[in-house]
Amino acid sequence: MSGLPVDIVKLDGVEKHFGAVRALAGVDFPVRVGECVGLVGHNGAGKSTLMHVLAGTLVPDKGQIIIGAELQKDYAVVLAQKLGIRCVFQELSLCPNLTVAENARVLHPSIAGWGWRRRAGDLIGNKLDEIFPGNGISADAVVGDLSIGQRQMVEVARAFTITEAPLHFVILDEPTSSLDSHRAGQLLSHVRRVIANGVGCVLISHLLGEILEYSDRIVVMRDGKVVAADRASAFSRDKLVTTMGGVAASKMRSTKEAVPRGTTPVRVRARPGKQRDGIELTAHQGEIVGLAGLSGHGQTELLLSIFKGASRRVPGIKVTDPVALVAGDRQTDGIFPLWSIAENVGIRSIRSLHRGFLISPELEDRFAERWRKRINILTLNMRNNILSLSGGNQQKALFARALGSEAKIVLMDDPMRGVDISTKLEVYDLIRSEANGGRTFLWYTTEMEELENCDHVYVFRNRRIVADLRRGELNEERVIQSSFEEVAQS
Amino acid sequence: MSSVNGAGAVRIPLAAFKAPRRFLRAALPALSFALVLLGIAWLNPRAISYFGLNLMLNLGIPVTLATIAQMFVITVNDLDLSIGTFVSFVGCVAATWLRDYPLFGSAVLLGGICVYALVGAVIHLRNVPSIVVTLGMLFVWQGLAILVLPKPGGKAPAWLHDLMNFHTPYVPFPIIAAIAIAALVHFGVMRTSYGAILRGSGGNANAIARAGWSLLKTKVIMFALAGVFGVLSGLALIGLATSADANIGKGYTLLSIAGVILGGGEFVGGRVSPIGAVIGALTLTLAGTLLNFMRISPDWQVGAQGAILIIVLAARATINRIDGRTA
Numbered sequence: 001m002s003g004l005p006v007d008i009v010k011l012d013g014v015e016k017h018f019g020a021v022r023a024l025a026g027v028d029f030p031v032r033v034g035e036c037v038g039l040v041g042h043n044g045a046g047k048s049t050l051m052h053v054l055a056g057t058l059v060p061d062k063g064q065i066i067i068g069a070e071l072q073k074d075y076a077v078v079l080a081q082k083l084g085i086r087c088v089f090q091e092l093s094l095c096p097n098l099t100v101a102e103n104a105r106v107l108h109p110s111i112a113g114w115g116w117r118r119r120a121g122d123l124i125g126n127k128l129d130e131i132f133p134g135n136g137i138s139a140d141a142v143v144g145d146l147s148i149g150q151r152q153m154v155e156v157a158r159a160f161t162i163t164e165a166p167l168h169f170v171i172l173d174e175p176t177s178s179l180d181s182h183r184a185g186q187l188l189s190h191v192r193r194v195i196a197n198g199v200g201c202v203l204i205s206h207l208l209g210e211i212l213e214y215s216d217r218i219v220v221m222r223d224g225k226v227v228a229a230d231r232a233s234a235f236s237r238d239k240l241v242t243t244m245g246g247v248a249a250s251k252m253r254s255t256k257e258a259v260p261r262g263t264t265p266v267r268v269r270a271r272p273g274k275q276r277d278g279i280e281l282t283a284h285q286g287e288i289v290g291l292a293g294l295s296g297h298g299q300t301e302l303l304l305s306i307f308k309g310a311s312r313r314v315p316g317i318k319v320t321d322p323v324a325l326v327a328g329d330r331q332t333d334g335i336f337p338l339w340s341i342a343e344n345v346g347i348r349s350i351r352s353l354h355r356g357f358l359i360s361p362e363l364e365d366r367f368a369e370r371w372r373k374r375i376n377i378l379t380l381n382m383r384n385n386i387l388s389l390s391g392g393n394q395q396k397a398l399f400a401r402a403l404g405s406e407a408k409i410v411l412m413d414d415p416m417r418g419v420d421i422s423t424k425l426e427v428y429d430l431i432r433s434e435a436n437g438g439r440t441f442l443w444y445t446t447e448m449e450e451l452e453n454c455d456h457v458y459v460f461r462n463r464r465i466v467a468d469l470r471r472g473e474l475n476e477e478r479v480i481q482s483s484f485e486e487v488a489q490s
Numbered sequence: 491m492s493s494v495n496g497a498g499a500v501r502i503p504l505a506a507f508k509a510p511r512r513f514l515r516a517a518l519p520a521l522s523f524a525l526v527l528l529g530i531a532w533l534n535p536r537a538i539s540y541f542g543l544n545l546m547l548n549l550g551i552p553v554t555l556a557t558i559a560q561m562f563v564i565t566v567n568d569l570d571l572s573i574g575t576f577v578s579f580v581g582c583v584a585a586t587w588l589r590d591y592p593l594f595g596s597a598v599l600l601g602g603i604c605v606y607a608l609v610g611a612v613i614h615l616r617n618v619p620s621i622v623v624t625l626g627m628l629f630v631w632q633g634l635a636i637l638v639l640p641k642p643g644g645k646a647p648a649w650l651h652d653l654m655n656f657h658t659p660y661v662p663f664p665i666i667a668a669i670a671i672a673a674l675v676h677f678g679v680m681r682t683s684y685g686a687i688l689r690g691s692g693g694n695a696n697a698i699a700r701a702g703w704s705l706l707k708t709k710v711i712m713f714a715l716a717g718v719f720g721v722l723s724g725l726a727l728i729g730l731a732t733s734a735d736a737n738i739g740k741g742y743t744l745l746s747i748a749g750v751i752l753g754g755g756e757f758v759g760g761r762v763s764p765i766g767a768v769i770g771a772l773t774l775t776l777a778g779t780l781l782n783f784m785r786i787s788p789d790w791q792v793g794a795q796g797a798i799l800i801i802v803l804a805a806r807a808t809i810n811r812i813d814g815r816t817a
Contacts, residue, residue, distance in 0.1 A: 057700060078702040093700055095693035097760040102686040106701045112683040120683075145512070 006033050006069065008169050008200035009054060009085070014063030016049055023049040024060070025224040031169065036191060036201040038215030038232065040208065042244050042294075042446075042480070046224040047204050051171050054202070055087045056080035068168070081107075084168030086159040088175050092151055096144035100124055100154050103143055108163045127157040131190045132183055152178045156187055160194065169200045176205060188214045206294055208237050208484050220244055241480050261287075261456070261470075267409050267440040270306050271316040272298055274463040280316075281458050281465060283409070283440050288431060290454030291444040293483040295414075298463030299444040300328070303411045306442065310409070321440075324348055324407035326398050328414040328444075334398045335386050342368035342382040345397050348405040371400035376426060392423035399427060403434060410434075412443045416450065428453050448476050459483055515809050519753045519769040522802050526776045533783040540662055547664035548730055550775035551654070552577070554668055555723035556742045557749035557771035558675055558764065559716040564750050565679070566692045566712045567758045568613060568620030572627035573720055573746050576602065577739030579635040580724025585644025585734035592647070603717035610713025614706050628743070635736040642735035646728045654729030668768050675764035688712060692760025748799050749774055754806075773798075 007030045016024040024046045031037050041047050052058035053065070056077040065072045067083050094103045104124035105111045111120045121139030128135050132153050143151060156175050160167065172191070176184035188203075188210060195201055205211050211218060211232075218235050220228040220243045228243045235243075264285040271280040281302065283289040291299040307325050309317030327333035336344055346353050346364045353363045368382040375396050379389060386394060395415060402410050416424050431441055432453065443454060451457050457474050459467035459482040467482035530546070531538045537546060556573055563570040580599060588595030609627060613620050656663050679685045691698045691708040699705050723742070728734055751757070752773060753766030777798050781791045 055700075077700055081702055089700075093694065093697035095690035095697055095760065097693035098686055098690050102690070105683055105686050106690055106698060106703070109702070116683040117681075142512075 007031065007066070008033050008068065010064075010066040011050070011054065012064040012066065014050070014053055014060045014065075016046075016053065016058065016060050022224050024053070026063070027221075027224070027226055029054075029219065029226065031200040031202060033200060034195055034198050035216045036195050036203055036214060038211035038218040039202055039204045039221065040211055040218065040240060040244060041221035045221040045244075047221055048173060049224075050221070051087065051089075051173050051202065051204065054080075055085060055089075055171060081165050084166040085171070086167060086169070087171035087173065088156050088159045089173050092155055094143045094151060094155055094158075097142070099140050099142050100137060100146075101139040103154065104139075104158055104161060107158055108161070110164045123161050123163070124154070124157060127161045128153065131157050131160065132186050148178045149180065149183065152176075153183065153187075160190070167194075167199060169202075170194070171202050171204075173204045174206065175203070176207065176210060184210065206484055208240050212237065212240070238477075241477055241484070244480065265320070267320050268306060268442065269318040270302055270309070272302050272460075272463055272465060273305075273316065274298065275316075275465060279465045279468060281442075283442055283456075285408075285440055286435050286438050287456060288435050288441040288443060288454045290451045290457035291442065291460060292446075292451055292457050292479050293460035293466075295446050297460040297483070299460050300413050301463065302460075303413050303442060303444055306409075307411055319409065321408035322406055323409040323411055324402035324405045325411045325413065326402045326415040328412075328417060330391070330394055330398065330415075333413075335394055337385075337387055339386055340383045341372075341377065341379060341386050341389065341397055344386045345371055345382070345400045345404060348401045348407075352406075367404065371404050375400050375403075375430060396423065396427065399430070403430070403439075408438070409440045409442065412441060412445075414444050414446055416445065416447065424450075448479065451479065515806060516754060516763070516766070518802065518806055518809070519763075519766040519773065522752070522798070523769050523773045523776070526773055526780050526798075529780050530776065530783060533780070537779075537783070540660075544657075544662040544664060546776060546779045547662065547668070547772060548654075549727075550772045551664050551667050552723045552727035552730070553742065553745055553749065553775050554671055554768050554771040555719050555726055556739075556746040557753075557767050558671060559719035559723065560743075560746035561675075561750045561753075561755060561762050561764065561767045562679075562712045562716045562719070563620070564692075564747075564755055564757060565689055565760055565762045566709055567695075567760070568709075568713075569624065569747070569757070570713075570716055571621060571624040571743055572631055573716070573723075574739045574741060574743035575628050575631035575635060576606075576717075576720045577724045577727060577742050578734075578736055579631040579638070579739075580721050581728045581731075581734040581738045582635045582639035582644065582736055584650065584725050584728040585646055586639055589645060589647040599721050603714055603721060606717025606720070607710045607714035610709040610711075611706060613713075614709040632736070639734055639736055642733065644734045646732045646734075650725060650729040651732055654726060668772060672765045672768040675768075679762070679764055689760045689762070692758070692762075745771070745774055748795070752799060752802055 009031050011027060011029040014024055014027045014029070015022070027046070027050055029050060039047050039050075049058065053060050056075050056079060059075075065075050067085070072079065095106065098106070101117055101121035101124060105116060105120040108120070108123070111123070125139045128137055135150070135153055137146065137150050137154060143154065146154065152175065156172070159170055170191070175187060179187065191201055191203070192214060203211065203215055212235060215232045218230065218232050218240070219226055220240065222244060261284060264287070266282055267285050268283040269280055281289070291302065293299060303325065305314050305317055306319060307323055308314050310319040310321075310323040336347070342364055345368050349367065350359065353359055353367060355363070365382065371377070372379070372382055377389070377396050377400065378393050386397060389397065398415065416427065428450075435441055443450065445451060451474060454474075455471050457469045457479070458465045459469065459479055461483055467478065469478060527538075536542060556577055559573055560570055580602065583595055583598050587598060609623055612618065613623055658666055679688065687698060687703055688708050688711065691703070691705055695705055698708070724739065727738060731738065749771035750762065750767050751770070753763055753768070753770030755762040755767060774795060777795050778791055781794050786794055
C-alpha cells in the first residue's frame with residue numbers, strides 16, 4: 001500500500017437534471033478510507049441527490065462513479081450493497097408493518113431458513129445495544145408502533161449490521177434529525193469508532209456543531225455545485241454559514257421602513273403544537289408574514305392547521321377571517337388537471353358565480369377574464385385546459401384563485417418553487433399591493449429573497465418557532481443561524 | 491448543545507401502553523366469531539353438534555379459500571375484483587372438463603393460475619390500478635364460465651365429492667380444514683423469511699426495492715398464489731355443490747374482501763392476518779345461518795351481513811382512535 005490515502009468512493013463530474021431543474025451541476029466528490037466527510041448546504045443544494053447517486057438509487061445523467069478504485073458501469077442498488085455501501089436516507093426506509101427483526105432481514109438476503117427470525121433479531125439487537133446502549137427496543141416490536149426516534153435508531157443500527165456483504169462506506173443523511181442529543185452523541189461516537197477501522201462515511205446534518213465536531217473534512221454545496229471543501233478545522237460555524245448562503249445574497253434590500261406592529265387588528269394567532277414556550281405566530285391586517293427555516297420543520301403543518309382553524313375550533317389557533325391556501329405542490333394539491341383555466345380560477349369563488357342552482361358560464365368567464373388581465377396569465381383563451389399553461393402561469397392561476405376569492409387571509413405554502421424569476425417578481429408586486437389593500441399573507445418559503453418581501457419573519461425548527469424577526473432585524477445569516485441551531489432565549 | 495428533541499425518550503412508555511390495544515385488535519375477529527356462534531347456540535342449541543357444525547361450516551371452506559386468495563392480493567396493496575367469477579369459472583371447468591378429461595381440465599386450471607400471475611406482472615410493469623385490470627378480468631372469467639357451461643349442470647368428479655364430504659372423527663371436517671389452511675398460510679406469509687419481504691413490499695415498496703429485492707417478483711408471486719387459492723376455492727365449492735353453474739361464485743368477491751377486512755387486515759400497508767382472514771370468512775358464513783335462525787328472509791341477509799361488517803369495523807376504528815393511530 002502506498003503512503004497516500006486511498007479513495008473508497010469517487011464521483012467525477014456528476015450531473016443530474018430533473019426536468020428543467022439542474023440538481024447536480026458537475027460534482028466531484030471523493031471520500032478516503034477512514035475519513036468522515038461532512039456535507040452541508042441549504043435546501044435544494046443537491047446533497048440528497050448526490051447521496052442517492054452514490055447509493056445507486058439515482059442514475060446520473062453524466063459523470064463517473066468510481067468505487068474501490070474501479071470505474072462502475074451499470075451501477076445500481078444491488079451492486080452498491082455488494083460493494084459494501086450502506087445508507088440511512090433522510091426519509092426513513094423501514095417497512096412499518098414489519099417487526100424490527102424482519103426489517104433487518106430485508107437488508108440481508110443471506111438470513112433465511114430455519115431460525116432466521118432469531119438470527120435477524122440477534123443481529124439487529126446486538127447492533128442496537130452496541131450503538132445505543134439501553135435503547136429498550138425489542139427485536140419483535142412492530143416498527144409502526146415505535147416512536148420516530150426509535151425508528152431512526154433501528155434504521156441507523158441496521159445500516160451497520162454485517163452478514164455477507166462487507167461494510168466499507170456509510171451514507172448518513174440527517175441521521176440525528178429525530179434523535180435527542182444523548183442518542184445523537186452515541187451514534188456519532190460509534191461512527192468515529194467504525195471510521196477508525198477503515199470505513200468511509202458521509203455525514204449530512206443540519207446541526208453544524210455535529211458536522212464541525214465529528215467530520216475530518218467538510219464539503220459545502222450550493223446550487224448543485226461544490227463551493228468549498230477543506231479540512232474541518234479550517235471551518236468555523238460562521239464561515240460555514242456564509243459559505244452556504246452565498247455572499248451576493250447577503251445584501252438585504254430594506255426598501256421599506258418596518259411598519260410598527262399592532263396598529264392594525266390581529267387576523268391570525270397560531271401556536272405550533274410542539275411549542276412549549278409562549279412564542280406564537282401573529283399576523284395583523286395588511287401584513288406579509290414569512291415562515292422560514294429548513295423545509296419540513298413544521299411550516300406547512302402550521303399553515304394547514306390555520307386553514308383548518310378558519311372553519312372549526314383548533315387548539316392554539318385563532319383566525320378571524322376567511323382564508324385561502326395557495327398550495328406548494330401544484331400538481332397534487334393545486335390544479336384540477338382536467339378543468340379549464342377559468343374553472344380552476346373560479347372554483348374558490350363558486351358561491352358568487354352562480355345563477356339559481358347552476359354555475360353561470362358568463363359570470364365565470366367574466367371573472368376569469370378580469371384575473372387574466374390583472375395577473376397577466378399568458379393564454380389566448382381562459383377556456384383552454386389548465387395544463388396548456390407553463391408551470392409559472394399555472395401557479396399564477398392558483399394565485400388568481402386565492403386572490404379572487406373573498407378570503408382576507410392568504411396562506412402560501414412555498415408556492416414559487418420552480419417558477420421563473422420574472423413571474424416571481426410580478427407576483428411579489430401583486431402580493432405587496434394586495435397587502436396594502438388590507439389582505440394578510442402568511443408565506444412559507446425556503447428562498448431567502450422571498451423573505452425580503454415580508455414584514456415579519458418567524459423561523460421554524462423542529463416544528464417550533466425558534467426566532468421571531470422584525471423586518472429591520474432580518475438578514476440571511478440570522479435566518480440560517482436560527483434554522484440550524486437552538487436560539488438562545490431572546 | 492441543549493436537547494434537540496426529547497420525544498425519543500418520552501415516547502417509550504407509550505409503545506408499551508399500545509401492546510394491549512394491539513392484542514385487542516387482534517382478538518376482535520375471534521371475538522366476533524364467538525359472538526355469532528353464541529347467538530346460534532342460544533337460538534338453536536342443537537345446531538352446535540358434530541352434524542350441525544359440519545352443515546353450517548361446510549360452505550365456509552370455499553369462502554375461506556377465496557378470502558385467503560384475496561388476502562394475498564391485498565397484502566401487496568391491490569384488490570382482486572375478479573375472484574368471484576374466477577371461482578365460477580373454476581367450478582364450471584371442474585364439473586365438466588376436469589371430470590371428463592382430467593389432464594386437459596388440470597391444464598386449463600393451471601392456465602388460469604398463469605393468467606393470474608400475468609395480471610400481477612401487468613399491474614406492476616404498466617403501473618395500472620389493480621381495480622381496473624381485475625374489473626376487466628371479472629368479465630373475462632364470467633364469459634369463459636358461460637362458454638364452458640352455458641346452463642347449470644355438470645357433475646363434480648367423484649374424488650372431489652368424496653373429499654369434500656369426508657367425515658373426520660370427533661371434529662367436523664370443515665373445522666380441521668380451516669385450521670390447516672390458517673396454519674399453512676400463516677406459516678408461509680408470517681413466519682418464513684421471504685414472507686417478510688412479501689409483506690414488506692406492501693408496507694414500504696421503496697424500502698424493499700432499495701434493499702435490492704424485485705417488486706415484480708413479489709407481485710407475481712402474490713397474484714399467482716391468489717390464483718392457486720382461487721382454484722382450490724372453486725374445486726371445494728363444486729365438491730360440495732356436486733353440480734356447477736356459471737354464477738356459482740357470485741358474491742365471493744365481496745365476501746372475500748369483507749373476510750380479509752373483518753379478519754383484521756387493512757386495504758393498504760401490507761397489514762394482513764391469515765388466521766384473522768380465515769376466522770373472518772367463517773364468521774361471514776355463520777352470520778348467514780344465524781340470520782336464518784333469526785327468521786330474517788334471505789332478501790335481507792346480505793344487508794344484515796353488511797351491518798355485521800360495519801359494526802366490527804366501527805369497533806376496530808374505535809380501538810384505533812383510542813390508540814391514537816390514524817389508520
